[in-house]
Amino acid sequence: MPSEAAAEARPPPQSFHGSRATIAVIGNPNTGKSTLFNSLTGLRQKTANYPGVTVERHTGIAMLGDQEVVLIDLPGAYSLAAQSPDEMVAIDVLMGGEVELEPPDTILIVVDAANLRRNLFLVSQILELGKPVVVALNMADLADRKGIRIDCEELAMLLDSAVVPFVATVGRGIDELKQALADALEQGPANRPLVMPEVRRAAKTIARGLPNAGRTALEYQTERAIIDDGGEAEKRLANLGGDEVAGKILEIRSSVGGDESLAAVEAKRRYIGIDYIMKRVETRGKPVQSIFAQADRVTNHPLIGAILFVLVMGTVFQAVFSWATPIMDFIDAGTSWLGGSVRVLLPAGALSSLLVDGIIAGVGSVIVFLPQILILFAFIIFLEDSGYMARAAFLMDRLMRQCGLSGQSFIPMLSSFACAVPGIMATRIIPNRRDRIATILAAPFMTCSARLPVYALLISAFIPQQHFFFGIINLQGLVLFGLYMLGIFAGIFTALLLKRSALKGPTPTFLIELPPYRLPNLKSMLIRLFDRGKIFLVRAGTIIFTVAVVVWALAYFPRTAAIADQFDVERAAAATILNEEALTARLTEINNAETSAYLEQSYLGRMGKTVQPLFAPLGWDWKVSAAVIASFPAREVVVAVLGTIYSVGSDVDETDARLANRLRSATWPSGQPVFTLGMAVGLLIFYAFCLQCAATIAIMRRETNGWTWPIFAWAYMTTLGYLGALLANQLGS
Amino acid sequence: MQSRSMTLDDLKPGQKGTISSISGVGPLVQRLMALGLLEGSEIAMLRKALGGDPVEVEVMGYALSLRRDEARRIEVVTGDAV
Numbered sequence: 001m002p003s004e005a006a007a008e009a010r011p012p013p014q015s016f017h018g019s020r021a022t023i024a025v026i027g028n029p030n031t032g033k034s035t036l037f038n039s040l041t042g043l044r045q046k047t048a049n050y051p052g053v054t055v056e057r058h059t060g061i062a063m064l065g066d067q068e069v070v071l072i073d074l075p076g077a078y079s080l081a082a083q084s085p086d087e088m089v090a091i092d093v094l095m096g097g098e099v100e101l102e103p104p105d106t107i108l109i110v111v112d113a114a115n116l117r118r119n120l121f122l123v124s125q126i127l128e129l130g131k132p133v134v135v136a137l138n139m140a141d142l143a144d145r146k147g148i149r150i151d152c153e154e155l156a157m158l159l160d161s162a163v164v165p166f167v168a169t170v171g172r173g174i175d176e177l178k179q180a181l182a183d184a185l186e187q188g189p190a191n192r193p194l195v196m197p198e199v200r201r202a203a204k205t206i207a208r209g210l211p212n213a214g215r216t217a218l219e220y221q222t223e224r225a226i227i228d229d230g231g232e233a234e235k236r237l238a239n240l241g242g243d244e245v246a247g248k249i250l251e252i253r254s255s256v257g258g259d260e261s262l263a264a265v266e267a268k269r270r271y272i273g274i275d276y277i278m279k280r281v282e283t284r285g286k287p288v289q290s291i292f293a294q295a296d297r298v299t300n301h302p303l304i305g306a307i308l309f310v311l312v313m314g315t316v317f318q319a320v321f322s323w324a325t326p327i328m329d330f331i332d333a334g335t336s337w338l339g340g341s342v343r344v345l346l347p348a349g350a351l352s353s354l355l356v357d358g359i360i361a362g363v364g365s366v367i368v369f370l371p372q373i374l375i376l377f378a379f380i381i382f383l384e385d386s387g388y389m390a391r392a393a394f395l396m397d398r399l400m401r402q403c404g405l406s407g408q409s410f411i412p413m414l415s416s417f418a419c420a421v422p423g424i425m426a427t428r429i430i431p432n433r434r435d436r437i438a439t440i441l442a443a444p445f446m447t448c449s450a451r452l453p454v455y456a457l458l459i460s461a462f463i464p465q466q467h468f469f470f471g472i473i474n475l476q477g478l479v480l481f482g483l484y485m486l487g488i489f490a491g492i493f494t495a496l497l498l499k500r501s502a503l504k505g506p507t508p509t510f511l512i513e514l515p516p517y518r519l520p521n522l523k524s525m526l527i528r529l530f531d532r533g534k535i536f537l538v539r540a541g542t543i544i545f546t547v548a549v550v551v552w553a554l555a556y557f558p559r560t561a562a563i564a565d566q567f568d569v570e571r572a573a574a575a576t577i578l579n580e581e582a583l584t585a586r587l588t589e590i591n592n593a594e595t596s597a598y599l600e601q602s603y604l605g606r607m608g609k610t611v612q613p614l615f616a617p618l619g620w621d622w623k624v625s626a627a628v629i630a631s632f633p634a635r636e637v638v639v640a641v642l643g644t645i646y647s648v649g650s651d652v653d654e655t656d657a658r659l660a661n662r663l664r665s666a667t668w669p670s671g672q673p674v675f676t677l678g679m680a681v682g683l684l685i686f687y688a689f690c691l692q693c694a695a696t697i698a699i700m701r702r703e704t705n706g707w708t709w710p711i712f713a714w715a716y717m718t719t720l721g722y723l724g725a726l727l728a729n730q731l732g733s
Numbered sequence: 734m735q736s737r738s739m740t741l742d743d744l745k746p747g748q749k750g751t752i753s754s755i756s757g758v759g760p761l762v763q764r765l766m767a768l769g770l771l772e773g774s775e776i777a778m779l780r781k782a783l784g785g786d787p788v789e790v791e792v793m794g795y796a797l798s799l800r801r802d803e804a805r806r807i808e809v810v811t812g813d814a815v
C-alpha cells in the first residue's frame with residue numbers, strides 16, 4: 001500500500017493522462033462498478049470535479065500487462081438519457097463533448113449478470129456509440145447461485161463486443177478482463193446496427209447546420225435531444241440552434257413516433273432486441289436459496305423494519321460517539337503533551353507561541369475529529385455497499401417528504417449530527433440536484449459534535465441545576481435537548497424554504513432500486529474509506545489549519561513593550577514580598593493577566609472592540625465579540641479563546657468551573673453583569689444556527705462545485721443566528 | 734380469462750399483474766421504461782411502507798421502490814383478481 005500511495009504522489013509526466021490510453025467505466029448502479037474499479041486501480045486514484053456540475057471526476061491508473069492506462073469512472077446510470085447537467089456528464093465523457101477531454105479509447109461496461117435484461121438497456125445504448133466495448137459480466141457468482149447460466153460467447157457475438165465473466169469482490173477473471181481491455185484498445189471504431197437509424201440520420205443533418213459541426217459528439221447529442229423530450233440534451237441544443245432547430249426536432253418526433261413519444265419507441269425497440277438476446281443467451285435453472293434473499297421481508301416490514309432501523313442508527317451513533325472518545329482523548333492528550341514539550345524546549349516568544357498555539361493546536365483541532373469522521377464514513381460505506389442504505393431511504397421516504405426531500409436525504413442528515421462534513425459528502429447518493437443542494441444546506445443545522453463544548457460551557461454556567469417531575473427531568477438537559485430540536489427544525493425549515501423558492505421544481509421522483517443484500521468487500525471499503533478520509537484531511541484540514549494560524553497571529557500580534565514592562569514590574573514586586581508558595585500562585589495570576597492584556601490590544605481584541613457595536617443589541621461586550629469572531633473558522637475554538645480572554649490560561653476545556661465562574665462574574669464597566677440569561681440563551685442560539693466551520697464551507701464548495709451555495713449558506717445562517725440571539729436578548733431583558 | 738383494470742398501487746402485497754399502460758409522458762415515464770416497465774411487462778407488488786407509500790415492486794427479477802403517486806400512473810391487469 002505505501003508504495004502505491006507514493007507512486008500516486010509522484011508528479012505525473014505532463015498531465016495525469018499523458019499519452020496513456022483511456023478507458024471509460026460505466027454501468028448501472030449497484031453492479032459492483034466501484035469494486036471493479038478499485039480492484040483494477042488500487043490506490044492509484046484521483047478525484048476532482050467536472051466544471052459546472054456536482055459530479056466527481058474519478059480517475060485511476062491500471063496496469064494492463066506493462067501498459068499503463070487511465071480509467072475514468074462514470075456515475076452509475078440506467079440510461080444515457082440525461083435529465084440534468086449532472087447526468088449529461090456520461091455522454092460528454094464518452095463522446096468527448098463539452099468537457100475538454102479526448103473521448104476514451106475504449107468503454108468498459110459493468111453489468112450485473114444476475115440482472116442481465118435490465119442492464120442490457122444501457123449496454124445497447126452504449127454499443128451505438130461505435131467504440132470498442134468490453135462487457136464485464138460481474139456478479140457471476142451471484143448469477144450462479146441464482147441458477148442463471150449465460151452463454152458468453154453467444155452474447156459477445158450478438159453484442160459485437162468482448163464479454164468477460166467476472167467476480168469483482170475476489171477479482172476472479174481479472175486477467176481475462178485485462179486481456180480483453182488490451183485487445184479492445186487495439187481495435188478501431190465498430191459499426192453496429194442502430195435501434196433508431198432514422199433519428200441518427202436526422203440528427204446528422206441537423207448537426208451539420210450547427211456551430212462546431214463535424215464532431216460526432218454533436219451528432220450524438222442531437223440524437224439524444226430528439227429522443228429525450230424535455231431532457232438536458234434538448235436544452236443544450238436549443239441554446240445552440242434556436243427556434244429553427246426546435247421546429248425540426250418536433251417534425252422528426254412526430255414523423256418517427258406518431259402519437260408515441262420517441263422515448264417510448266426507443267424503450268420498446270431496445271427491449272425487443274434485448275428479449276431476443278436474452279432468449280438466446282440465458283437459461284435459468286433452480287436457484288440456491290440465499291439467506292439474504294428473504295431479508296427484505298424483515299428489514300422493509302413496516303413495523304419490524306422500523307424497529308431494526310432505529311437499532312441500526314442507534315448503533316452507528318453509539319459507535320461514533322463512544323468508540324471515538326478514547327481515541328479523541330488520546331489525540332487531545334498527545335497534542336497538549338507535544339505543545340507542552342515544545343513550550344519547555346523553546347524560549348518563550350513568537351516562535352514558540354506560533355508552534356504551540358498556532359500550528360500544533362491547529363493540526364490537533366483537525367486530527368481530533370478524524371476518528372469520529374472515519375468511523376462514520378466506515379458505517380456509511382458499509383450501509384451503502386450492503387444495500388441497507390436503499391432500505392433506509394424506503395423506510396424514511398414518507399417522513400422526509402414532509403420536509404420537501406426524499407428518503408435518500410435521511411442518512412446525510414443523520415450523519416450531520418456527528419459532523420456536517422461526512423453528512424454533506426453522503427449526499428452524493430441523492431440523484432436529484434435540487435434535493436441534494438437542499439439537503440446540503442440543511443445539514444449544517446444539525447447539532448454536530450463541535451457544538452457540544454460550547455453548549456456544555458454555557459449551559460453549565462447559566463442554566464440553573466433544576467429538576468422537575470421528581471427529579472427525572474433536569475433543566476440543563478432540557479435546554480440541551482431544546483438546542484438539538486432547534487437545529488432539526490431550522491434544518492427542516494431551510495429545506496422547505498429552499499424547495500419552495502430557489503430550488504423549486506417538479507416533485508422529484510423517488511425511483512430507486514433495492515439491490516439484493518450483499519456482503520461488502522473489505523478491500524473496496526478500505527480504499528473508499530481512505531479516499532474520503534483523504535478528502536477530509538486535504539480539503540478541510542488545509543483550511544482549518546490555515547485559519548488556525550491566522551487566528552493565532554491575530555490574537556498574538558502586535559506585542560507592545562509597554563505591557564511586557566508593566567507585568568515585569570509586577571512580577572518583580574511580587575517576588576520581593578511573597579513566600580515561595582504564594583509566589584507561584586501569584587505569578588500564574590500575573591501571567592494570565594498579561595496574556596489577557598496582550599489579547600485586549602491584539603488585532604483580534606481590536607476587531608472585537610470595532611465590531612462590538614454591531615453585537616451590542618445582542619448584549620455582547622468586546623470580549624464575547626472577539627471570541628465569536630475567532631470561532632467563525634471553527635466553532636469549538638470559542639472555549640479556548642474565552643479562556644484566554646477571561647485569563648484562566650488558554651488550555652481550559654468546557655468542564656472548567658473556573659471559566660464558568662469568570663463568565664458569571666464578568667461585568668460591564670457600569671457594573672451590570674454581561675451574561676444575563678437572555679444574552680446567554682441568545683449566544684447558545686447563535687451557536688446553534690451560525691455556520692462557524694471552515695471545513696463545512698470547504699466541503700460545500702467542493703460538493704456544489706461553486707461558491708454560490710456556501711456563501712449563501714454562510715450569510716443565511718449567520719443572519720438567522722444574529723436574529724435569534726437578538727430576539728433572546730431582547731426578550732430576556 | 735377474466736381481468737380487471739387497476740393501477741399498480743391497488744395491487745396487494747404478493748399480488749402479480751401485467752402492465753397495460755403507463756399514462757403521461759416526460760422524464761419519469763422515460764425512466765420507468767428504461768428500467769423495464771413497459772406495456773406487457775409482468776410486475777409484482779412485494780410490499781408497502783407504513784401508510785402504503787412508497788411501494789416496493791418486482792420487475793424482471795429485481796426490486797424497485799417508487800412512490801404511490803408514480804405507481805398510480807401505471808395501469809395493470811391481473812388475471813386472478815375477480
Ligand SMILES: Nc1nc2c(ncn2[C@@H]2O[C@H](COP(=O)(O)OP(=O)(O)O)[C@@H](O)[C@H]2O)c(=O)[nH]1
Nearest residue numbers: 030031032033034035139167168385519520521
Ligand atoms: N457476490 C458479489 N458481490 C459483489 C460483486 N461485485 C460487487 N459486489 C458487492 O456488491 C455491492 C455493491 O458494489 P459497489 O462496487 O459498491 O457497486 P456500485 O454501486 O456499482 O459501485 C458491494 O457490497 C460489493 O461488495 C461480485 O462480483 N460478486
